[in-house]
Amino acid sequence: xxxxxxxxxxSAPASVDRSPRPAPVVLSTLPNAEWSKLFFGQHRxxxxxxxxxxxxxYVLGYIAAxxxxxxxxxxxxxxxxxxxxxxxxxxx
Numbered sequence: 368x369x370x371x372x373x374x375x376x377x378s379a380p381a382s383v384d385r386s387p388r389p390a391p392v393v394l395s396t397l398p399n400a401e402w403s404k405l406f407f408g409q410h411r412x413x414x415x416x417x418x419x420x421x422x423x424x425y426v427l428g429y430i431a432a433x434x435x436x437x438x439x440x441x442x443x444x445x446x447x448x449x450x451x452x453x454x455x456x457x458x459x
Contacts (some may be wrong), residue, residue, distance in 0.1 A: 368443045375440035376433050382437035393430065395447075398422040412457055416443075419454040426450055 398421045406415035426447050434441035 370424065372433060372440040372443040375437045375443075379436045379440075382436065384432070386443060395422060395425040398425065416454060416457045419450055419457055423448070423450045423454065 404417045405411045
C-alpha cells in the first residue's frame with residue numbers, strides 16, 4: 368500500500384501541493400529498516416524508540432501532505448501509523 372500510495376501521489380497532475388518526487392515514502396523506509404537493526408541487532412531499545420519517533424513523524428507528515436493531492440493515497444497510508452503502537456511496545 369505504501370508503494371501504491373506513493374505512485375498515486377507521484378503520478379497525480381502537477382500542482383502546488385504535489386512534490387515532483389516521492390521523497391516522503393522513500394525517506395520513511397530508512398528509519399523503518401534502521402529500527403530492526405537497532406532493536407534486534409544492537410539491542411538498543413532506547414535508540415530504536417527514538418528512531419520510531421522519527422518514523423512516525425514521516426508517516427504522519429506524508430499522510431497530511433498526500434491528503435492534499437489524493438485522498439485515497441493518503442488513506443492507504445493510514446495503516447502504517449501502527450508505528451505509534453510499535454513505539455509503545457518498544458518502550459515497554
